[in-house]
Amino acid sequence: MSLQFSQIKETCLYVKDLDATAAFYQGGLGLPVIGRVEGRHIFFRAGSSVLLCFIAAATRQETNLPPHYATGRQHIAFECLPGEYEAWKHKLRQAHIDIIHEASWNKGRFRSCYFHDPDGHVLEIVEPGMWGP
Amino acid sequence: MSLQFSQIKETCLYVKDLDATAAFYQGGLGLPVIGRVEGRHIFFRAGSSVLLCFIAAATRQETNLPPHYATGRQHIAFECLPGEYEAWKHKLRQAHIDIIHEASWNKGRFRSCYFHDPDGHVLEIVEPGMWGP
Numbered sequence: 001m002s003l004q005f006s007q008i009k010e011t012c013l014y015v016k017d018l019d020a021t022a023a024f025y026q027g028g029l030g031l032p033v034i035g036r037v038e039g040r041h042i043f044f045r046a047g048s049s050v051l052l053c054f055i056a057a058a059t060r061q062e063t064n065l066p067p068h069y070a071t072g073r074q075h076i077a078f079e080c081l082p083g084e085y086e087a088w089k090h091k092l093r094q095a096h097i098d099i100i101h102e103a104s105w106n107k108g109r110f111r112s113c114y115f116h117d118p119d120g121h122v123l124e125i126v127e128p129g130m131w132g133p
Numbered sequence: 134m135s136l137q138f139s140q141i142k143e144t145c146l147y148v149k150d151l152d153a154t155a156a157f158y159q160g161g162l163g164l165p166v167i168g169r170v171e172g173r174h175i176f177f178r179a180g181s182s183v184l185l186c187f188i189a190a191a192t193r194q195e196t197n198l199p200p201h202y203a204t205g206r207q208h209i210a211f212e213c214l215p216g217e218y219e220a221w222k223h224k225l226r227q228a229h230i231d232i233i234h235e236a237s238w239n240k241g242r243f244r245s246c247y248f249h250d251p252d253g254h255v256l257e258i259v260e261p262g263m264w265g266p
Binding site for chain 2: 003008010054065070073075079080087122125
């Protein structure tokens, strides 16, 4: 039987400060907060995905669920809606989020831009279609 | 202007061995490989998402793109298609992938199961709908 996933539903980042994380992802990027537990996590909706930001020191000690944690500067990419790439760049500027790099892919057909979150994670916004069907 | 992302398109894990990663994600879970560069990365399609597995020692030294890396046991969750949760558990068993935990959510309406990849990352398969609309 050939089974397929519909998508990666939960993507996780490990963060230090929930207030700073909320200010950036909710205040800056406009992602709705869908859950928060002080000292442990804050969760955001990102279209059909959820972004789960955990305090690694807490989830490393998990006993009810399998422990998980990470350190470093992780990378994730958000996909924007068709035609809204430039509007996102404008939104980043208005939120005083610096674009650290911009790239083009597939012979210039698709653009993407990179920026950091408060923990130094490397975020990217990509135009739809750049990963194919 | 209220902008929304369609989804998180790229989710990244940091891995040690591309062959072991290929054997697990392609051989075990059946994810199609969409890119591979020896010593640097292997990429998989996972429904409408892509799973990018990087050798952190390589991407940490990146110069053309912003460097990124992580160590630890990261967590991600795949969403299965409606009605296929039990078939996925069967597929895991057939691939000799141990389910380390199973959980139910939203008063038992949704199930999920957890397992490890070769790097100890904590993977989960969730039933559709568990994160709401």
